[in-house]
Every structure is written in structure tokens, then in C-alpha cells.
Amino acid sequence: MATGVFSYLLFEPLDPKELSLLKDLTTAEICKVWKATSNYVRRELLEKRAVDIGIGSFAVVPAHAAAGEDGVLDVDRPVFQLNRHIQQFYKLKEPKIKIPYEIFEYPLDFQEIAESIYFRLPIVEQCIHETLLFFAETLRGKKEVDFFFSKLGILSLRGQKVIMNFFDDCVLQVDATGNMLPALLGVSLHASRAPCSTLK
Template sequence: MATGVFRYLLFTPLNPEELSLLKDLTTAEICKVWEATSKYIRRQLLEKRAVDIGIGSFAVVPTRAAAGPDGALEVDTPVFQLNQHVQTFYKLKDSKTKIPSQIFEHPLNFEEIAETIYFRTPIVEQCIHETLLFLAEALRGKKEVDFLFRRLGILSLRGRQVTMNFFDDCALELDATGNMLPALLGDSEMMNMIAFRGKNKFTRRSVDGCIVLPRLGLENSKTSQETTSVKPQRELQPWGGGARRVSVYDPVMLARRRVSKAVKAEQQHKEEEKKKQRVRFRFLPQLEQMYMEELRQPKPPAQPGPSARAQQASKMAARSVRAQIEERRLQVLMASKRKEVEAEIQGQRRESTQRQSVERSQNPFHRLLEGDPRPSYVLRREYNQKLVEQHQNTAPGTSNCAQGLSGRTSHRCTLPPLQQESCQQRRRGAPFQR
């Protein structure tokens, strides 16, 4: 273990040429490698195994929390302990909780990590190594660092103190005693190891900013949220325009992935076919049983069927009955339809009558604008009576019309008009109809 740790003890500033793979990989690929590494560490911690990542180790150790009715609760606490050589070389403070020496620390299994993301194993190993070298350079320069382990926690460097804050769901899952929740609620010291909403309890004090790993970004200050990339960039090449010449994915693993997908799809297809068959033949045993019971029962003697003439007569009677039924249905339908049409016509007539009555009530001169609706013989009879009455009232031998015409003055006839007919027209010999 010491041989691997000495690689991260930097006496001089880190040469960018030692980060050749980080230049070729994208930020998304680097984060993908460390996400798979964090998942691997969490699986090992669930099995109560300690994991050495190079500069330190993760483990689950039994501790006692000042909580509960008795004032002491046994809980399984996840911890991270920095390597002793790294801690002494960079003059960092000791952590309060330490991993017992009898616990064996397993190194990272790069092959298992690479299989989950279908990367080549050397790519995963070198990516982890160069990222830890970048962290060692930050330790040497006394810079603030936040190293995010997805679904695990945040490793923070503030001054000379290195602290690992775990997420609450991770701490609750790694505890096998079931006392983690009351311990967190009752003991404030236990609550200090929890990272809330992706942040730790240490405030950033550096003016130069904080390095965020594994994104290889630099958050400028406490007030500004802008992030500047500190990832080493590859140099432009005349033949490729800066394109990398590193193959990240393992072709063998990709082939296995395609085969596993094909096998899984075939198994899923077979399961669907089995489900369809089960649904299709779900009632088959019951039908077979009923059929067997019918076969076992004795058949009744065959009765002579009706003759052809009787069958034809019955068919004719049935047809006539059906024809009568259809005719009755048609009659009922026509009667109901006729009632609907009559009701609709009566409703329209009532609406028209009401509308005309409203219009006449609003216009008092409607009789002047409209003709008299009475018959012509009634109008002639009434007109004749008015003529007789007026003739009786005037002097004998003269009339208003004759007097007006003889004087050659402006004439105004006092006789009532008859069917829009003037007195001059009547004197010219207009036909009189009774």
C-alpha cells in the first residue's frame, strides 16, 4: 500500500504532462468513471468491507452515540480516514474517528468498475490515478477542495483539515443496527457528519476559489457561482485538429453488452409469448372436463324430426310474423315522427305569432302600413253605407266633390277612399264592383 501512496507525495509542482489522460477525456467521461467508483465503494461498504482508494480508505465502524433513553446507542458509522503518510507529509490534522487496524482494506477493483460503464480497465485505472494526483497538487498548494462522491458524500479540504460528510440516505442504509436515525436526532456530533443538499458544514474562506472534483472546475468566490474549468487541455495536432487518439470503450465489453441485450430481449419475448398462451388456454382444462362429462353421460334416444312440409310451413309462418312485427314498428315510428313534426310546426307558428304581436304592440301605426285583412265584399258594403249616410247629410242635388270641381278651386274630397281610389278616378268611370 505504501508503494502506491508515495506517488501522491509531491515535492515539486505537478507537471501537466503527467495528466495526459485527463487531457484526452471529456468532463462527462471523468465524472462517469468516478460515479461508477462511488457506486462500487457503496456496494463494498454495504458488505462491511473497507476500501482503499489510494490516498485514504472508506470503512464502516461501530461507534456509540450520546442518544436514546440510556444515553448511548450503538450505531454503524461510515468514515473516511486519510492515509497516514499523506497526512504527515502535507501536515494535516488527525481525524477523530479512525479505522481499527484489524480491518483489512481492499484496493479498488478496476475491472469491476470498468464493466459497469463498458470502459477499458487501463482507462479507468489511469483516470482515477490522475484525478488523485490533481487532488495531491491541491493538498500541496493548500487550496480549498470539494470532492463529490455521487450517492456517497463530499470530501472537503479547508486549510489543514480534511473532512468527509456523508449523505443522509447513505448513512441510514449502511447502518445495520437501525439506530442511526435516533442517533442523528439526539446527538449533534453525529449530525455533523451529514451533508445537506450536496453541501458540507464548512464555509469557503479562500478568495482564490474552491476546486470542485471530479468536474475539475474552480468556483471563483463565495459570492459568485461561476465555475471556471481547470481541466488540462490537449494540444492541437496538425493531423487531427486536436482530436484524441485514445479509445475509451472496450470493444469486448461492448460486444458482451450487445449479446446480453439480445439475450434479454429474447427472454422477454419468450415470457410475453408464455403469458399470451396462459391467457389463451386459461379455460382449456375446464372445457376439457366439461366435454368429458358430456361424453360419459348416456345419450337420449333420437326423436323423429318434423317433415319437410311442416318445416316449410313453420318457416313461412315465422316470416309472416316477422313481417307483421316490422310493419308495426314502421307504423309506430311514422306516427311518432309525425307527432314530432306537428309539434315543431306548432311551436314555430306560436313563436311567429308572438313575435308579430310584440311588433304590433310596439308600433301603433301598423294598420296604416299594412292592408286591411277583411274580404273585399265586406269593405264594399261598409263603403256603400258610408256613402248613403254622407249623401243624406249633404244638400239635395249637390255633393262635396261636385261643388269643389265646379268652383275650379282646390278640391278636397270628404268621401272615404275605397281601395286606394280617388274621387276623380270614380268620376272618370272607374268600374264599381259590389
């Protein structure tokens, strides 16, 4: 089974035969695999490890957040970045915040994910691969889609933009600086100011 990033560069519409396993699994089973995958990614982010899921990577990167009228806070924020080959192939806009090159991106541990839900390893690996193939087809067709990651957030495709909106509890939990909550609330650490919160 070819699961490298180049297998997600689709020159032609996806052949339904390439999604044979997804047709055999129930919706509940597919969701169970992806919930376990999302939980795995979140655990890795809490350990400050970047994870390559096949079409792109999740990581925690240093960033600046505006807080209050003039304040700027250093924070750790989760990000998702599409693989550069996929981004260029489908002519998608570059993300504003990028994962630094020096951050090593670990591949998914399919064995750990499979064991957590008592599924056979080939089932988990194929399910993830076929789902990502389906996502690649939405990129090829420039369709609007929302990809839900349990306990992480929602990956949305809108035109030429791929946007990952992380859930607040995930954003707060992966931040080791303690500054994220004041940043989200738009207040200074030293004084109470008017709300005006933006992450840069």
C-alpha cells in the same frame, strides 16, 4: 504506471504532463468513471468491507451517538481516512475517528468498475490515478477543494483539515444497528426527548 501511495507525495508542483488522460477525456467521461467508483465503494461498505482508493480508505466502524438528553446509542458509521503517509507528508490534522488496524482494506477493483460502465480497464485506472494526483496537488498547495462522491458524500479540504461529509441516505443504509435514525433525529429509543444529536 506508479499508482502506489508514495506517487501522491508531491515535493514540487504537479507537472501537467502527468494529467495527460484527463485532458483527453470529457468532463462527462471523468464523472462517469467516478460515479461508478463511488457506487462500487458504497456496495463494498454495505458488505462491511473497507476500500483503499489510493490516497485513503473508506470503511464502516462502530461508534457512539448521543441521542436525547442523556442517551448514548451504538451505531455503525461510514468514515474516510487519509493514508497516514499522506496525512504526515502534507501536515494534515489527524481524524477524530480512525479505521481500526485490524480492519483489512481492499484495493479498488478497477476491472469491476470498468465493466460497469463499458470503459477499457487502462482508461479507468489512469483516470482515477490522475484525479487523485490532482487532489494531491491541492493538498500540497493547501487549496480549498470539494471532491464529490456520488451516493457517498463530499470530501472537503479546508486548511489542514480533510473532512468527509457523508450523505444521510448513505449513513442510514450502512448502519446495521438500526440506531442511526434515532441518533440523527436526536431521540431516545425508549422515550421521546429533546433533539440533541451528535456522533462521537
